[in-house]
Amino acid sequence: MLENPLQPLPEKAFDYDAAVHLLNRAGFGGTPAQARGLADMGLHKAVDQLVKYESIAYESVTADLFDSDIMSPPTEEQRVSSQKARQSNDEEALAALQRERQRKQGLDRKQIAELQMWWIKRMIETPRPLEEKMTLFFHGHFTTGYRTIEDSFHMFQQNQLFRKFATGNFAQLAGRIIRDPAMLKYLDNDDNRKSNPNENLARELMELFTLGEGRGYTEADIKAGALALTGYTFQDDTFYFNKNNHDSSTKKILGKSGPFDGDGFLDVILARNECAEFIASKLFRFFINDSPRDFTKEQMAFILAMAKILRSSKYELKPVLDAVFSSAYFYSAANRGAIIKSPIQLTVQAVRSLRIPVRELSSLASATDLMGQNVFFPPNVKGWDGGRSWINTSTLFIRQNVLVYLLTGRKPDMYEWQAIDIPFDATHLLEHLRQPDGSVDMASGIEYLMRFTLGQSPAPLRLQEVMAFAKSRGERLDNNRIIAVLLLTTAMPEYQLC
């Protein structure tokens, strides 16, 4: 076991392959040129560039990107007239109201689809990939689903909150999330009143968002925590503290007593060692290794070291991310190719690293849905299980076929092939291997393509297979042949790893 689990990687060990690893894990991959650029910077600067991304200019996200009024609550006037219609049983008026409700829901479903495409596009285009990757992490951590809240603007607001705190302060983000309209609605805290408490948010706050299931809290703590959160609700798009519904009595939570409100409740939780350890273990699974076994001693030591940094920095995320991405452990053989790509990672990484033209964003969105990760529609409050749960025989075919679509522009629509005629120029992948006469040596070209696409050296059997195929098709490594090599490489089981 390592003396210091977070021992940094020696500068000279930060080579091209290490840079590819860093780009894949701290972001969504990059082109060969980008990986070389990163490797040339050296470890320290490379990690800084990814973690301290604020210095990289990128279009900011403004609240007016999406329509905030589609699902606005009815005005007083509308409320009165609909009440009248119900009382007098005015069928015409009731039918009109029903139609209006459906029209709004229809518009809102369109907007949530636009929001999905907008986010996927941003993940593909951003020069600040860790910002989006952490936003995705928090979407799966502080889970909220559109199916339950049916308000696309609230989902957008929450997404923006995650982006704002992506590498900020976890404690502050937790303070904001208990005031976030989407979360308050999703976990029924808008129904949490002194007179009739609802425990949903208090329970998940401890079980899923901070401490982890069964880690040192009791049912009594949940009940007391729920009281602390009474009156935390929202009006239209903003948090509203309803004093009349808040229980300001003294509560006992996790052994501490006080007239806790939501912030007081959070302070008690965040002071627990379990909290930093739980966040560290989730970051570990997201960034380092998601093998399904219980943590090994070595892994546990690394997680505890991460937790220590989180605590000493008062839950600032940059120091712990910086330490992880600089550590020798992160780059060790055991942690290369040790994560099964999420559907978003698979799609966005393929597009970013191979520089595939985005033909239809809607196709990318539905592809991720088919593979089991429909953003803004997590399956339940636990978010996506990740790891091996992404994979079975059918999702494996879908994953392989999504790559076929990306590489060739042909997609199966039920029973027929549809070709979208925007070609993919893959020759840039081998630019650096081009000889003066413009040709690329076949053996080194294929070896490089496979190594780059798989994120690690191909197994000898795989290399032989692809080499034999390519040779049988002629001697030149032209665009079509590069794409054929990519089709085979992306259909390898190990391509699902990053």
Added chain:
Amino acid sequence: MSEHNIPYSRRLFIRHGVALASMATTIPHFIQNSALGMVAQLAGNPGGAGLPQDRILVVVQLGGGNDGLNTVIPFGMNEYYNARPTIGIPAPSGTAKGQTGVALMLDQKRGLGLNPSLRGLKSLYDDGKLAVLQGVGYPNPNRSHFTSMDIWQTANMGAKGNGWIGRYFDNTCNGTPIPDGSINIGATAPLALNGHIQKPISFVSPELFRWLGSEAHKSLDDPYQQINRAGILPQTAETSQAAFLMRTALDAQLSSVRIRSAVGKSPLTTWPQSEIAQQLRIVSALIRDGMPTRVYYVSQGGYDTHGGQLGSHGRQLQQVGDALAAFQNEMAAQQSEDRVVTMVFSEFGRRVRQNASGGTDHGTAAPMFVIGSKVKAGVHGDHPSLTDLDQGDLKFKQDFRGVYANILEDWLRAPSAKILGGTFAKTSIIKA
């Protein structure tokens, strides 16, 4: 190459066939199950636990909120015709309005009939293979499509958590997923099948349950097969993510060949043309092939009938009724009838009173259908009152979780309380 890699190698499959490969003791059971399934089929001897003689549940989901009152017609209740002056279906003895026809007789004494488009279901009823469960719903009904569907699929009143069928597998699978345990015919798998451990297989058509890269160029097919059938490569740790993926890839190739060849065979009976019939035909082919699948899931949308519903609702019902009858026929011809039960549900019924557009708005309780030769045929439970309403909607008579409990306990023989998170007044629709 070390010894433990061999069972996965294509060489063994090619040289010795599946039967020998499946007997190798080193095959992890992840793949062994599907390989054994094939052996049993080849040998014509479906014996042993987890093998084809096991019972099968087929779930048919009607999406959008099926209008229960125009599906099973309470023609004996005058309030029905008062509430539905233009879309009420006349009694069997009544006079047809326009092209819709009169209700098909279910039960004269109770005053119940079937929508005239449900001739398929009527024939199942007459054959003693249809159970009609009246007034099925749940407390504090939710009228949102999404939420109510999630409540039905999770069997959780907060619409949270994994699916009830997923939990059934989680509770019976000893910690590892059952290969091909549940299959959904459709693009995205329903929440109902999603477990913590067990995840469903899902495909729109078997033709898409394969790699499509060889459509780009035929020459790619051979190297693709070599790669995906190679199994665990040398120097790959057995417990690694890579090994897991290599095993699954080989499994996928085997399942793909099997499923496509099964569905490629002509059915034994004739089938109607509709999307839901196509889905059920695929299910029937997989059952005939002896897949180890325990639960199949199909769905039909289009039941959100807010306006001018008489014609469109009838067409929907006719498609599903005819498809269910064809499926049951095919099961009988395959001699699989005694091991298949089919359950039909929708996320809610519709408002008692018709709206101003000749349609109906979101409601609550509705009838469910359960079909099979092992089902206690007939009408179960009483029809909900049409006068004692909750905000214009029916009060449920039977909690749907009691139906699930009945199916879990008495059909799939699984502990329902653990899976459903409680005990519920069970129906009695499965023959002993």
